Amino acid sequence: MSKFLRCLLALFLLCSPLVLLAQSAAPTHADAQSDRIAKLEQQIADSKGSADNAWMLMSSALVLLMTGPGLALFYGGLVRKKNVLATMMQSFALMAVVTVVWAIVGYSLSFGEGNSFIGGLHNLFLHGVGAQPDPAYAATIPAQTFMIYQLMFAIITPALITGAFAERMKFSAMVVFMVLWSAIVYSPMAHMVWGKGGLLNAALGGRFPMLDFAGGTVVHVTSGVSALVCAVYLGHRIGYSREAMPPHSMVLSFIGACLLWVGWFGFNAGSALNAGSLATSAFVATHFAAATAVIGWVAAEWLRNGKPSALGAISGAVAGLVAITPAAGFVTPMAALAIGAIAGVFCYLMVAHVKARFGYDDSLDAFGIHGAGGTLGALLTGVFASSAVNPIFKDAGGRVLASGALEGNTHQFVNQAIGVAIATALAVVGTLSILKIVDVVIGLRVPEHHEIQGLDLSQHGEEGYDWEDPGPVPAAAFSQVAAHNSGLARRDPQAVMGD
Numbered sequence: 001m002s003k004f005l006r007c008l009l010a011l012f013l014l015c016s017p018l019v020l021l022a023q024s025a026a027p028t029h030a031d032a033q034s035d036r037i038a039k040l041e042q043q044i045a046d047s048k049g050s051a052d053n054a055w056m057l058m059s060s061a062l063v064l065l066m067t068g069p070g071l072a073l074f075y076g077g078l079v080r081k082k083n084v085l086a087t088m089m090q091s092f093a094l095m096a097v098v099t100v101v102w103a104i105v106g107y108s109l110s111f112g113e114g115n116s117f118i119g120g121l122h123n124l125f126l127h128g129v130g131a132q133p134d135p136a137y138a139a140t141i142p143a144q145t146f147m148i149y150q151l152m153f154a155i156i157t158p159a160l161i162t163g164a165f166a167e168r169m170k171f172s173a174m175v176v177f178m179v180l181w182s183a184i185v186y187s188p189m190a191h192m193v194w195g196k197g198g199l200l201n202a203a204l205g206g207r208f209p210m211l212d213f214a215g216g217t218v219v220h221v222t223s224g225v226s227a228l229v230c231a232v233y234l235g236h237r238i239g240y241s242r243e244a245m246p247p248h249s250m251v252l253s254f255i256g257a258c259l260l261w262v263g264w265f266g267f268n269a270g271s272a273l274n275a276g277s278l279a280t281s282a283f284v285a286t287h288f289a290a291a292t293a294v295i296g297w298v299a300a301e302w303l304r305n306g307k308p309s310a311l312g313a314i315s316g317a318v319a320g321l322v323a324i325t326p327a328a329g330f331v332t333p334m335a336a337l338a339i340g341a342i343a344g345v346f347c348y349l350m351v352a353h354v355k356a357r358f359g360y361d362d363s364l365d366a367f368g369i370h371g372a373g374g375t376l377g378a379l380l381t382g383v384f385a386s387s388a389v390n391p392i393f394k395d396a397g398g399r400v401l402a403s404g405a406l407e408g409n410t411h412q413f414v415n416q417a418i419g420v421a422i423a424t425a426l427a428v429v430g431t432l433s434i435l436k437i438v439d440v441v442i443g444l445r446v447p448e449h450h451e452i453q454g455l456d457l458s459q460h461g462e463e464g465y466d467w468e469d470p471g472p473v474p475a476a477a478f479s480q481v482a483a484h485n486s487g488l489a490r491r492d493p494q495a496v497m498g499d
Contacts, residue, residue: 049133052140055275056149062266063152067159068092070263074256074314075163076464078364081248082454083167084464090162090174097175098155101182106154107147109187111137116199116207118188136196136204138273149270150190157186157219163364164227165234168451171459173444177434185226185430189218189423200419202392210419211385211392211403211412213282214271216326216378217423224371225427227362233435234444236361238451250310257314261290264321268328281389282328286321289340293320296344304352312348319347319369323377327384330392330403335384339377347373375420382416385409 072091076084098106103126112119123129126147134143158178165174192198193212200217202209212218237245247253268286272279297316298308323343324336331339351368362368385404387393393401393409402409438444445451450458457463 049140052138052274053142053145055279056138056141056145056270056273059266059270060145060149060152062263063149063156063270064095064263066260066263066267067152067156068095070256070259071156071159072256073252074260074318075166075253075364077249077252077254077256078163078247079166080245080454081465082456082463084248084252084456085462086171086455086459087162087166088464089171089460091159093171093175094159094162094178095155097179098158098182099151101179102151102154106182106187107150109183110154110190111147111150111195113196114191116197117192119191119195140274146273149273150194153215153219153267154182154186154190157215157223158182160219160223160366160370161227161230163366164231164362166363167455168234168237168363168445169230170442170444170446171455173438173442176442177438177444180434180437181226181431184434185222185426186218189222189426192422193218193419200415200422208415208418209393210378210415211330211381212326212378212419213329213381214268214325216322216374216381217419220322220325220370220374221378221420221423222427224367224369224374225424226431227366228360228371229428229431230435231360231362231367233432237363238448240361241359247311254310254314257317261317261321264290264325267321268325272329278329278390284333285328285331285336286324288333288336289324289343290317290320292337292340293317293323293344293347296320296341297348298344300345300348301352315351315365315369316344316348319343319373322370322373323347323380325374326378327381330381330385330390332384332386332389335386339380339384342380343373343376346376375424378416378420379413382413385412 068091072088075091076088079087105121105124107126107129108121108123109119112121112123114120126144129143129147131142131144133139133141134146137143138146158181161178161181162174169177192200192206193210194201196204198204198206200206200208200210200212202211210217239245264286265283269279269283272282294313294316297312297319301312302308320340320343323339324331327336327339347369350372351365355362355365355368360367381404383405385407387400387403387407390403391400393403395401403412405413435444446455446458
C-alpha cells in the first residue's frame with residue numbers, strides 16, 4: 001500500500017468517531033429542544049388555566065354577593081318595617097338550603113349526562129366532580145369550579161321568587177317549596193339550556209338551539225313566572241289596594257341595587273367561563289344595558305308622574321340587567337344600549353299599568369321585572385345576536401353562520417320563543433303543583449294575626465329594628481338646656497341657631 005493510501009486510511013479512522021458522535025448528538029439536541037417547547041406550551045396552558053380559574057372563582061363570589069347582601073338588602077328595604085328581617089332571612093336561608101340540595105342531587109340533575117330534559121344521577125353527591133376539567137362545559141377550569149359557579153345561579157333564582165309572596169308566606173313553607181322547586185323546575189330548565197344533550201342547548205347540539213348566555217330563561221323567566229303563580233295563589237296581602245304599603249327604607253334598597261349591579265358582572269361576564277375577550281364583551285354589554293334601562297324607566301316615570309324617583313331608577317337598573325342576561329355574550333355594545341332602553345320602558349309599563357290592570361299582588365314586582373324583562377331579553381337576543389361577537393353557529397365545513405335575525409337568521413327568533421314557552425310552561429305547572437302539595441301538607445300562608453303583627457316577630461321572634469325607648473325626659477333636663485342656651489345667646493346668638 002502506498003504511503004498516500006495509508007495516510008487516507010489513518011485519517012478516516014481518526015474522523016469516524018467524530019462523525020458518529022456528531023450524528024448521535026444531533027437527535028439528542030433536537031429531543032431536548034422538543035422537550036423545552038413542550039414544557040413551555042404546558043406552562044402557557046397552565047398559566048391560562050390559572051387565570052381562567054381565578055376569574056371564575058371571583059365571578060362565583062360576585063354572583064353570591066348578588067343574593068346576600070344584594071338581593072337581601074334590595075328586597076328588605078322594599079317591604080314594611082315589620083317584615084324586613086323575615087324578608088332578608090329568606091334570601092340568606094336559601095344560600096344554605098340550596099347549597100345542600102345542589103351538592104346532593106341538584107348539580108347531577110342539571111349538568112349530569114341524561115336525556116334531553118333532565119340530567120342523570122351519575123354525579124349524585126358530586127361523584128366525579130373534581131379537579132379535572134370537563135371539556136364539554138369548560139376546558140380550562142376544574143369541574144369543581146364550574147360546579148360552584150353554577151351553584152350561585154341555583155341560589156339566586158329561587159330567591160328572586162320570594163319578592164312575589166313577601167310579607168305573607170310561612171318560613172317553613174318557603175323552605176319546603178324552594179327545595180322542591182329547585183329540583184322540579186330549576187334543574188330541568190338548566191339541563192335543557194346548558195346541560196349535555198339538553199333540548200335547547202345551542203353549544204352542544206340541542207333540538208331547538210336557543211341562545212341564553214347567562215340565564216334569561218333558566219333564571220329570570222322561570223323565577224318571574226313562578227313568582228306570578230305564587231302571588232295569584234296566595235292572594236293579596238291584608239289591606240292591599242286599601243292602604244299604602246310603601247318601602248320602609250329606600251336607603252337599604254338603594255345599596256342592594258348597587259350591589260346587584262356590581263355582582264351582575266360576575267353573573268354575565270363570568271358566563272364566558274374564561275378570562276378572554278368574550279368575558280370583556282359580556283361585561284361591556286351588561287353595563288351599557290343597565291345604564292340605558294335606568295334612563296328609559298326614569299324617563300317614562302318622569303313623564304307620567306312629573307318626578308323621577310330613586311325607586312324607579314334602581315328598578316330600571318335591575319330591569320336592564322335582567323334583559324341583557326341572555327344576550328350579554330352575543331350582542332354588540334350598541335345593541336346592548338337598545339335592549340336596555342327597551343327593557344326600562346317595557347318593565348315600567350308592566351309594573352305601573354299591567355299589574356294595576358289585573359290586580360295581582362306581586363309584592364316586590366318579581367314578575368314585572370324578572371318575568372317580563374327575562375322574556376323580552378330572550379326574544380331580543382334572537383334579533384340582535386351577532387356572529388362577530390360570538391360565532392356559535394357553524395356549518396359542517398366550519399364556516400361561521402348567522403346568529404340573529406338582523407344577520408339573516410330569522411329562525412333564531414322562533415327558537416328563542418320556543419325556549420321562553422317551555423320555561424313558562426314548566427314554571428307554571430311545576431310551581432302550581434308544588435304550591436298545592438305544600439299547602440295541603442303544612443300550609444302556605446301565615447295566620448291573619450301573624451301577618452298583621454309582622455313576620456319578623458311571628459316567624460322569627462325578633463325585630464329588624466329594636467330601638468329602646470329612653471322614656472320621658474325629666475323636666476330638670478329641659479331647665480338645664482334652657483339655661484345653657486340663654487347664656488350662650490348672650491355671648492353668640494348664631495351658636496344657638498346652630499344648636
